[in-house]
Amino acid sequence: xxxxxxxxxRYPLAKQKIASMHWRDTAIPQADGTVLPYGxxxxxxxxxxxxxxxxxxxxxxxxxxxxxAERGTLRCEAGVLFSEILDLIVPRxxxxxxxxxxxxxxxxxxxxxxxxxxxxxxxxxxxxxxxxFELLRSDDARIECSRDEHADLFTATIGGLGxxxxxxxxxxxxxxxxxxxxxxxxxxxxxxSEFFALSEASERDHDYVVAWVDCAASASLGRGVFISAxxxxxxxxxxxxxRRGSLGVPFTPPISLVNPLSVRAFNxxxxxxxxxGKAVSHYVPYFYPLDAIGEWNRIYGPRGFLxxxxxxxxxxxxxxxxxxxxxxxxxxKGSFLTVLKVFADRAPAxxxxxPRAGTTLALDFPNNGAATFSLLDRLDDIVAAAGGxxxxxKDARMSGDRFRAYFPRWQDMLPHIDPRFSxxxxxxxxx
Numbered sequence: 001x002x003x004x005x006x007x008x009x010r011y012p013l014a015k016q017k018i019a020s021m022h023w024r025d026t027a028i029p030q031a032d033g034t035v036l037p038y039g040x041x042x043x044x045x046x047x048x049x050x051x052x053x054x055x056x057x058x059x060x061x062x063x064x065x066x067x068x069a070e071r072g073t074l075r076c077e078a079g080v081l082f083s084e085i086l087d088l089i090v091p092r093x094x095x096x097x098x099x100x101x102x103x104x105x106x107x108x109x110x111x112x113x114x115x116x117x118x119x120x121x122x123x124x125x126x127x128x129x130x131x132x133f134e135l136l137r138s139d140d141a142r143i144e145c146s147r148d149e150h151a152d153l154f155t156a157t158i159g160g161l162g163x164x165x166x167x168x169x170x171x172x173x174x175x176x177x178x179x180x181x182x183x184x185x186x187x188x189x190x191x192x193s194e195f196f197a198l199s200e201a202s203e204r205d206h207d208y209v210v211a212w213v214d215c216a217a218s219a220s221l222g223r224g225v226f227i228s229a230x231x232x233x234x235x236x237x238x239x240x241x242x243r244r245g246s247l248g249v250p251f252t253p254p255i256s257l258v259n260p261l262s263v264r265a266f267n268x269x270x271x272x273x274x275x276x277g278k279a280v281s282h283y284v285p286y287f288y289p290l291d292a293i294g295e296w297n298r299i300y301g302p303r304g305f306l307x308x309x310x311x312x313x314x315x316x317x318x319x320x321x322x323x324x325x326x327x328x329x330x331x332x333k334g335s336f337l338t339v340l341k342v343f344a345d346r347a348p349a350x351x352x353x354x355p356r357a358g359t360t361l362a363l364d365f366p367n368n369g370a371a372t373f374s375l376l377d378r379l380d381d382i383v384a385a386a387g388g389x390x391x392x393x394k395d396a397r398m399s400g401d402r403f404r405a406y407f408p409r410w411q412d413m414l415p416h417i418d419p420r421f422s423x424x425x426x427x428x429x430x431x
Contacts, residue, residue: 007396008042011305011367021060033053034053044394047161058106063080072175073171081105082104083103096175104291111133111167115393117208118209121343134169137165157350158350160417163426181231181239183230189226196359198226199226199341207231209341211341215363253301256366258364259366260334301366303369305367308376313356343355343359352392
C-alpha cells in the first residue's frame with residue numbers, strides 16, 4: 001500500500017510504496033512502476049522520493065565485507081552508515097576520506113550524491129576515493145564497476161542520484177589519522193574580502209576549512225566565523241569527549257520556530273560567542289554539530305524547509321556571493337545556518353557531480369510557500385548569470401531549464417540510466 005513520505009527537508013510529500021533489500025545476492029524486489037534505492041533519507045529535496053513508484057529501502061544491507069587495516073581500504077554493503085564506519089575505523093587509526101555535515105548517511109547515498117565536505121581543496125569528493133562497487137540492474141545483471149572496468153557506468157553512478165541501478169556494495173580508500181581529535185583554529189571576519197583572504201591562506205596549511213556567514217545582518221553583510229582544522233597528532237592535548245546519545249526535538253511544532261526574529265538573534269549570538277584562537281575538538285562535534293540534535297528538521301514546522309546550495313565560479317565568486325547575501329538580507333528571510341566554502345579546481349568524479357571550481361554557499365529556509373520559492377528563483381537568477389550551479393541533493397524546486405544549464409553533460413547520463421529507475425527530482429527536471 002502506498003505511504004506518504006518526504007526527504008529530510010520534509011518537502012515535497014510523495015506517495016510511494018516501500019520495499020526492502022536485506023541480502024545483496026537477491027534480486028531487486030518486484031514492484032509496479034518505477035523504483036529508486038533509498039538510504040537513510042538525509043537528502044533534502046526530492047532526489048530520494050519516487051511519487052507514484054516504489055522506494056527500495058537499503059538499510060538492510062548493513063554488513064562489512066573486508067577491512068584492510070594496513071592499506072586502509074574498506075569494503076561494505078551500501079546500507080552501512082558513515083557513523084557505523086567511524087565507530088569501526090577511528091579506534092584503528094583511520095578516518096573517512098570525505099564526509100558531509102552528517103554522519104547518518106549510507107555509503108550508497110554518499111555515492112549517489114557524490115558528497116563533499118570541508119576538505120574538497122585537498123581530497124575532492126567521496127567519489128574520488130571509491131575504488132569499485134557492484135551495480136545491480138533491473139535485468140538482474142550484476143556489474144562490478146571501477147575506473148578500469150565498466151568505467152562509463154562507474155562515472156555515471158557516482159553522483160548519478162541512484163538512477164543507474166542499485167549499488168549493493170562498495171570498496172573505498174580511507175585516510176590515516178593519529179587520533180580522534182581535531183586541532184582547530186577559529187577567526188572572525190568582517191566581510192567577504194576577509195573571508196577570501198583567510199580561505200586562501202588557510203588552505204595551504206589545513207586539511208579542513210569552512211566558514212559560517214551571517215546573512216541576516218544587512219549592516220554587517222558578509223561577516224562570519226572561519227574555522228580551519230587538521231587531524232591532531234597522537235601526542236596532542238585532548239579535550240572533552242562527546243556524550244553518547246543526543247538531545248532531540250520530540251514533536252513537530254505547529255509553526256516554524258525559525259523566523260526572521262530567531263534567525264537574527266541566533267546569528268548575532270553565534271558571531272559574538274565565537275572564541276577566536278586555537279583549540280582541540282573531538283571529531284564528532286567538529287564535523288557533525290547538528291547530529292547532536294535528533295530530528296532537528298522538526299523545528300521548521302509541518303511545512304518543512306528548503307535547503308539551497310549553490311556554487312559560483314572563481315572569476316565571479318565575490319561579486320555573486322555578495323549579491324546572493326544582499327538579496328537574502330533584503331528579503332528579511334535570513335538562513336538559520338549559512339555555510340561558505342571554496343571548492344578546488346578538480347575534475348568531477350561523476351557526470352552529475354556538483355562540486356566544481358568556485359565558492360559554494362549553503363542555506364536553509366523555512367517553507368513559507370510562494371514567498372520562499374520566489375526568493376529561491378531570484379537566487380537562481382544570480383547563480384545562473386554567474387555561470388554557477390545548484391546541488392541536486394539539496395534541491396526541491398529548480399526548473400528543468402536551470403538544471404540543464406547547470407549540468408550541461410546531463411544527456412551523457414541517459415544511456416546509463418536503468419529504464420526501471422526514476423525519482424521525483426529526475427522527472428521534474430527532465431520531463
